[in-house]
Amino acid sequence: MKKLINGVETILDESLDGFAAAHADIVTLGEGRRFVRRRTLSPGKVALISGGGSGHEPLHVGFVGRGMLDAACPGQVFTSPTPDQMVEAIAAVDTGAGCLLIVKNYEGDVMNFEMAGEMVREAGGRQVATVLTDDDVAVPTSTWSAGRRGVAGTLVVEKIVGAAAEQSLGLAELAALGRQVNARTRSMGVALTSCTVPAAGKPTFELGADEMELGVGIHGEPGRKRAKLATADAIAEALLGAIIADLAPITGTECLLLVNGFSGTPLMELYLMVNAARRILIGRGLRVTRYLTGSYVTSLDMAGCSLTVSLLDERTQALWDAPVTTAALCW
Amino acid sequence: MKKLINGVETILDESLDGFAAAHADIVTLGEGRRFVRRRTLSPGKVALISGGGSGHEPLHVGFVGRGMLDAACPGQVFTSPTPDQMVEAIAAVDTGAGCLLIVKNYEGDVMNFEMAGEMVREAGGRQVATVLTDDDVAVPTSTWSAGRRGVAGTLVVEKIVGAAAEQSLGLAELAALGRQVNARTRSMGVALTSCTVPAAGKPTFELGADEMELGVGIHGEPGRKRAKLATADAIAEALLGAIIADLAPITGTECLLLVNGFSGTPLMELYLMVNAARRILIGRGLRVTRYLTGSYVTSLDMAGCSLTVSLLDERTQALWDAPVTTAALCW
Secondary structure: OOOOOOOOOHHHHHHHHHHHHOOOOOOOEEEHHHOOEEEEOOOOOOOOEEEEEEEEOOHHHEEEEEEEEOEEEEEOOOOOOHHHHHHHHHHHOOOOOOOOEEEOHHHHOOOOOOOHHHHHHHOOOOEEEEEEEEOOOOOOOOOOOOOOOOOOHHHHHHHHHHHHHHOOOHHHHHHHHHHHHOOOOOEEEOOOOOEOOOOOOOEOOOOOOEEEEEEEOOOOOOOOEEEOOOOOHHHHHHHHHHHHHOOOOOOOOOOEEEEEEOOOOOOOHHHHHHHHHHHHHHHHEEEEEEEEEEEEOOOOOEEEEEEEEEEEEEHHHHHHHOOOEEEEOOO | OOOOOHHHHHHHHHHHHHHHHHOOOEEEEOOHHOOEEEOOOOOOOOEEEEEEEOOOOOHHHHHEEOOOOOEEEEEEOOOOEEEEHHHHHHHOOOOOOEEEEEEEEHHHHHHHHHHHHHHHHHOOOOOEEEEEOOOOOOOOOOOOOOOOOOOHHHHHHHHHHHHHHOOOOOHHHHHHHHHHHHOOOOEEEOOOOOEEEOOOOOOOOOOOOOOEEEEOOOOOOOOOEEEEEOOOHHHHHHHHHHHHHHHHOOOEEEEEEEEOOOOOHHHHHHHHHHHHHHHHHOOOOOOOEEEEEOOOOOOOOEEEEEEEEEOOOOHHHHHHOOOOOOOOOEE
16 A cells, blocks of 8 residues: 555544645634634524545535535544534534535435434524435445435535525525535546555455446445446446436536546546536537536545536526635635 | 546547636637637736646646736647747737746757747747746756756746736746746655556556655656655655755745645645645744645656745745636636
8 A cells, every 4th residue: 555644543633734734724623623614704604514534535624615615524534524523513613593514425424414413403502404415326325325325416515505605595595405406416437446445455446457447436335337448438428328317407408517536537637538528418418518627526546537417507507606715626 | 557538649639628628718729739828818918838748737738827827838748849839829828028938847848948939039029038947856867857857846936927927027027036936946756656658558667566766757757766665754854855955945934835746646645745744844944834735747647746845035925825717726
């Protein structure tokens, strides 16, 4: 295993310390590194909180800041954060307008965020709602989740709902918007290599020199099928075929195309995938009006990428375009 | 070789098409894809132009936009662009105030940019000046360069000079500023794996499972030494030891720390390196007041990173902070 680390036990702590130092203008680190929060809160705004296992950076800590999340709870690598972390984060950023929890659909995350929500409600005085993301069309259920997995589309939900929260929408409206965006967003990925979990010290799965895993999960979970490595065009066709079949968009609909690297794949290849994917989407009658390209929802050192298509209307497009100031997204 | 491509011959063209489509609000692609230029020029402003072999994305095309470059010429993978490309880019973006060419110190790039400058001067009517970057302290000269190599520090020069150009500084002043920033900027990198050039189809160099290449170049050129893989702290110490010995900064000087991924190394590890590097710099009496972390000057799929330290004064710090709107850098 070749990683830039000092030891397996301290990776998350050291990485969070570096992150907090580098982005001290935007975030502060909670006590005991249990959460990352915005440096400056907006009283009266609904607080948006997410979190999950680490190893997917910049998700979620890189999306904390104006126009997106108020706090994020990082778990150990591929491990859910604890309910205690979430309760502390909620207490730190809820200014009285309530909290919206944005949770990727994995059993550990769902259970712990539910427990945190109950603890907060029982303590009284706070409103909490939850949006689950489950944008991955690859498999109907998986080793890590009951139902579809939440993957790169989660950042689209966080961005659009984050922008709406800045406009002083209420908790129920934001939750409804989040569910609507999730329902209009679909993703599927492909792995060219496995990731290596630091504590395991070896690749999560074996992949032949000429093989790829179509529909891989962001923890290296199995996808739809193992296949011979294909061209970028054929891969884009396979991923978008599954996405479009599921989304069944009306011809002429505007959409966002997110080409997301799993972190081991260079930007040059991701932009090549943008080119392949946009031609296919245009051929299917969609209007690709927004793009995001880069390694945003990663899987440690895995090579490969996912494609996400999110259908936009006038309102969600304007919310996507609204200003955002985070470590990972800024415009 | 596992890459998201359709064929070795068309990688650059397809990637540029995807890039231009994704960032059509910021850039346009020149005829025959010979350069990438800003969509909107500022008449009367000195034009900043850079370029070099591709495979280092987002450098340089990702740095075209307001506050940074006016145009960038992409060569094939690890191959200099041609003088013709540069001449066309100059003609496309020079609005009469002259052109500053920012060139990484590699023999092919230096020769071709020199030739382009001569062609433009001979044609008459345009002023052209050049800034060479040579921030890599690893080796005094290399297989690809006479003298030190220009690496990640190049983006610091492009950002600071780019901001100054927006303030209507003249060509000579901008060239002097670029040379000053380059002289105060030093870098050194480490590879944990080789990169694989698409046309070669196999790794550029062999590295044992427990080895690293200290001082590697951004094309996989040899560095200072092959060594056993060490901890992040020890690697940071080795890289910064060489950088600080060369920079010989005065105690209390403010600096920018750039932790640059070569593209195969996840952000989680890069932030861990930020943490390691900042402690060392503070221990050496420097004040780390600015940070940039990410894969900005890459080497295809190579795992590893480089550290760059750039000494700042009040003026250069303000220029670093000035607004920038490019595909890869935005604040």
